[in-house]
Amino acid sequence: AQKVTQAQTEISVVEKEDVTLDCVYETRDTTYYLFWYKQPPSGELVFLIRRNSFDEQNEISGRYSWNFQKSTSSFNFTITASQVVDSAVYFCALSPNTGNQFYFGTGTSLTVIP
Amino acid sequence: DTGVSQDPRHKITKRGQNVTFRCDPISEHNRLYWYRQTLGQGPEFLTYFQNEAQLEKSRLLSDRFSAERPKGSFSTLEIQRTEQGDSAMYLCASSLGRGSFGGELFFGEGSRLTVL
Numbered sequence: 001a002q003k004v005t006q007a008q009t010e011i012s013v014v015e016k017e018d019v020t021l022d023c024v025y026e027t028r029d030t031t032y033y034l035f036w037y038k039q040p041p042s043g044e045l046v047f048l049i050r051r052n053s054f055d056e057q058n059e060i061s062g063r064y065s066w067n068f069q070k071s072t073s074s075f076n077f078t079i080t081a082s083q084v085v086d087s088a089v090y091f092c093a094l095s096p097n098t099g100n101q102f103y104f105g106t107g108t109s110l111t112v113i114p
Numbered sequence: 115d116t117g118v119s120q121d122p123r124h125k126i127t128k129r130g131q132n133v134t135f136r137c138d139p140i141s142e143h144n145r146l147y148w149y150r151q152t153l154g155q156g157p158e159f160l161t162y163f164q165n166e167a168q169l170e171k172s173r174l175l176s177d178r179f180s181a182e183r184p185k186g187s188f189s190t191l192e193i194q195r196t197e198q199g200d201s202a203m204y205l206c207a208s209s210l211g212r213g214s215f216g217g218e219l220f221f222g223e224g225s226r227l228t229v230l
Contacts, residue, residue, distance in 0.1 A: 004156075035218060035219075037221075042223070043203070043223055043224055044221055044222065044223045044224070045157070045205070045207075045219075045221040046221075047218045047219065047220060050218050091156050091157075093156075100145070100162050100164075100169065100170055100211075101159045101162070101170065101172075102147075102157075102159065102219060103159075104156030104157050104158075105156050106154065106155055106156050107154075107155075107156050
């Protein structure tokens, strides 16, 4: 079974605080891809990052960083020095190599308060 | 703008009517997906095309739903005899698949359906 769990439904932080969004996944596939998407109030899902299951290196891109740990089946996303423009719903997604579906979590709604 | 475009953006219809949504993917993308998203949920997979071939359909896709992608370009999603439970945002996404990896999805802005 393929499943993505985002246990945090809503998070509020004050601007400039750091925030981590959790993602836990389940799959029996040995090769798979993990993604994060951002859905701002306008509604369009925006691709942020992709990782494959063989690459556990953490990645940093500006204020964003991702921590992929196969041992705990987690792919967490951290925003440092949050800004109001970061307010959105963030989705974690899994795509196993054996199929063409993407399995999305239920999303975490982030509100950054000025 | 050469992103994924969807039309119409909003559709209000009465129960029992048929509706059709159109999606124009990014031109060089060979894969096209339809997803459905309801409030507070993540997108749920409906169906997927590689070029003009519909290769996968979700069990969520009842017989009232049909999708086509003639000539491997734009796609249409038709819902016949709409029900109130069909009210949702219908998302189209495209990707450039290479080998077994389908590529990251690029989404359109969605078509919001309200069934009265």
